Amino acid sequence: MPISDQEVRSVAALARLAIEEHAISHYAAELSAILDFVGQMNATDTSNVAPLAHPLELDARLRADCVTEGDQRERLLGLAPATANGLFLVPKVIE
Amino acid sequence: MADYPLTVAELASGLARGDYSSVELTRHYLARIERFDPDLNSFITVCADQALAEAAAADQRRAAGHAGPVTGVPYANKDLFCTEGVRTSCGSRMLDNFIAPYDATVVARLRAAGMVMLGKTNLDEFAMGSTNEHSYYGAVRNPWDASRVPGGSSGGSAAAVAAALAPIATGTDTGGSIRQPAAFCGVSGLKPTYGRVSRWGMVAYASSLDQGGPIGRSARDLALMLNAIAGFDPLDSTSVEREVEDYTRCLEQSIAGLRIGRPREYFDARLDSRMASAIDAALDRLRELGAEISDVSLPHAALAIPAYYVIAPAECSSNLSRYDGVRYGYRCANPRNLLDLYCRSRGEGFGAEVKRRILIGTYALSSGYYDAYYRKAQQVRRLVRDDFVNAFTTVDVIAGPTTPSVAYSSGAHAGDPVAMYLGDVYTTSANLAGLPSCSIPAGTLDDMPLGLQLTANYFQEARLLGLAHAYQQATDWHQRLPAAYA
Numbered sequence: 001m002p003i004s005d006q007e008v009r010s011v012a013a014l015a016r017l018a019i020e021e022h023a024i025s026h027y028a029a030e031l032s033a034i035l036d037f038v039g040q041m042n043a044t045d046t047s048n049v050a051p052l053a054h055p056l057e058l059d060a061r062l063r064a065d066c067v068t069e070g071d072q073r074e075r076l077l078g079l080a081p082a083t084a085n086g087l088f089l090v091p092k093v094i095e
Numbered sequence: 096m097a098d099y100p101l102t103v104a105e106l107a108s109g110l111a112r113g114d115y116s117s118v119e120l121t122r123h124y125l126a127r128i129e130r131f132d133p134d135l136n137s138f139i140t141v142c143a144d145q146a147l148a149e150a151a152a153a154d155q156r157r158a159a160g161h162a163g164p165v166t167g168v169p170y171a172n173k174d175l176f177c178t179e180g181v182r183t184s185c186g187s188r189m190l191d192n193f194i195a196p197y198d199a200t201v202v203a204r205l206r207a208a209g210m211v212m213l214g215k216t217n218l219d220e221f222a223m224g225s226t227n228e229h230s231y232y233g234a235v236r237n238p239w240d241a242s243r244v245p246g247g248s249s250g251g252s253a254a255a256v257a258a259a260l261a262p263i264a265t266g267t268d269t270g271g272s273i274r275q276p277a278a279f280c281g282v283s284g285l286k287p288t289y290g291r292v293s294r295w296g297m298v299a300y301a302s303s304l305d306q307g308g309p310i311g312r313s314a315r316d317l318a319l320m321l322n323a324i325a326g327f328d329p330l331d332s333t334s335v336e337r338e339v340e341d342y343t344r345c346l347e348q349s350i351a352g353l354r355i356g357r358p359r360e361y362f363d364a365r366l367d368s369r370m371a372s373a374i375d376a377a378l379d380r381l382r383e384l385g386a387e388i389s390d391v392s393l394p395h396a397a398l399a400i401p402a403y404y405v406i407a408p409a410e411c412s413s414n415l416s417r418y419d420g421v422r423y424g425y426r427c428a429n430p431r432n433l434l435d436l437y438c439r440s441r442g443e444g445f446g447a448e449v450k451r452r453i454l455i456g457t458y459a460l461s462s463g464y465y466d467a468y469y470r471k472a473q474q475v476r477r478l479v480r481d482d483f484v485n486a487f488t489t490v491d492v493i494a495g496p497t498t499p500s501v502a503y504s505s506g507a508h509a510g511d512p513v514a515m516y517l518g519d520v521y522t523t524s525a526n527l528a529g530l531p532s533c534s535i536p537a538g539t540l541d542d543m544p545l546g547l548q549l550t551a552n553y554f555q556e557a558r559l560l561g562l563a564h565a566y567q568q569a570t571d572w573h574q575r576l577p578a579a580y581a
Contacts, residue, residue: 031454044475079423093432
């Protein structure tokens with residue numbers, strides 16, 4: 001199924017991914033080729049097959065609800081591009 | 096290379112005998128990296144000072160009588176495993192400035208075993224790619240022919256081991272990223288059973304498929320590193336609570352009576368007849384060693400790559416949403432507002448192949464397409480898995496080529512991602528099914544190495560490595576070193 005330029009723009013917006021305008025049609029062609037390729041799956045009837053999400057079909061293991069991490073606040077903030085007063089800094093959200 | 100043997104097992108024996116110290120050995124590898132890696136580009140970061148300090152500590156530990164089986168042996172670490180204090184880039188501009196605040200469990204266990212980390216190896220960005228051409232730090236060259244790709248995504252690890260810049264390396268395998276570069280570079284690689292090796296601190300690509308494992312020269316070396324890294328880890332929610340075994344335990348066992356299945360679907364008319372002949376010659380050798388070879392069928396084999404290229408991008412689009420330009424990693428200059436910060440940081444921080452997979456995954460998970468793509472792929476995943484479950488009722492191991500071709504020229508698949516994806520035809524199914532699978536060198540085509548892929552049932556790593564070892568006792572493909580690096 002071919003993907004239109006407009007679909008690339010809307011998927012890129014969903015993915016929060018800036019794509020340069022001149023590259024849109026290029027991505028549209030590549031994504032169309034990939035979707036066409038994966039579409040081979042449709043030739044196989046899977047109407048009675050349960051989806052498999054985990055190869056060993058194990059349930060997620062839960063741990064006790066207790067604190068396991070020490071305070072790493074300063075270390076983790078140190079990785080951020082911009083911080084102030086112990087907080088992550090982003091452009092103003094509310095005008 | 097005359098001074099030192101090539102394998103971890105031999106190096107460990109030399110260290111135990113006192114033939115050389117870990118510091119001397121580490122200096123030897125650092126000198127080779129300095130000499131050869133400017134051309135090969137297999138390392139992103141070399142940790143000379145830290146490695147020498149770790150080596151000195153390993154020598155002290157040995158002197159104190161506390162050395163383990165691999166203490167003091169150097170290794171190279173794929174730059175996807177977090178290392179406290181050393182940059183973990185994942186081959187991406189996004190993490191060019193990222194220094195993890197903790198060690199991955201694999202790294203912590205190798206440290207506890209006393210292995211010495213030489214540096215962090217190059218890879219396709221976030222492990223997405225089969226050629227190592229998709230790295231922010233430039234392409235890795237194949238040590239056997241610099242005009243060809245080393246494979247990917249663990250191409251730096253495979254090239255470094257092939258060129259003897261490290262005796263062994265870590266890798267990760269989501270759809271073949273350990274086995275395919277091992278095949279292309281003429282070395283051995285093992286993807287363990289899903290859940291056998293902790294994923295904690297291993298930067299996520301597709302979490303239901305990702306598994307770490309070793310890339311080394313011999314099956315024995317793979318077993319030695321697996322012994323160090325395998326085992327339950329409470330920090331990884333998909334880690335399997337099951338006792339580990341000594342993965343060297345089957346190395347000296349006979350393979351007489353072992354049943355090996357040859358999937359008809361792998362040897363169909365599309366497979367290069369010369370590759371088919373080479374793999375059949377390897378199977379003949381295993382038959383001479385006592386194995387019983389029979390044909391098996393994996394009816395849904397051809398559907399593995401289409402299912403993989405929905406599931407892996409879907410999980411990728413979810414996992415990589417964490418890179419937001421706020422908490423760590425790359426941030427664009429002068430963002431106009433928060434949305435612009437997200438979109439441009441990600442648009443500028445990720446390379447083309449990562450963007451393709453995020454877009455495909457986002458599309459496949461988006462409203463209206465979920466059932467047609469993601470749910471469909473998970474249903475196909477069960478069919479692929481059940482093929483193996485059925486085959487393993489009659490055989491112990493499934494054998495075939497690791498890749499449809501030997502390493503191809505750089506740029507061969509430029510602008511045609513599907514052509515690159517098709518090279519994963521034999522490897523993705525083990526990830527979809529979660530099975531242990533290894534590639535070992537088994538011949539050459541056009542003077543380039545080719546890989547024999549061996550896949551076993553869940554948690555049968557020891558048996559798999561025993562079979563690989565038996566083949567390597569009878570052949571010398573794994574001992575060869577490219578002439579330029581001798």
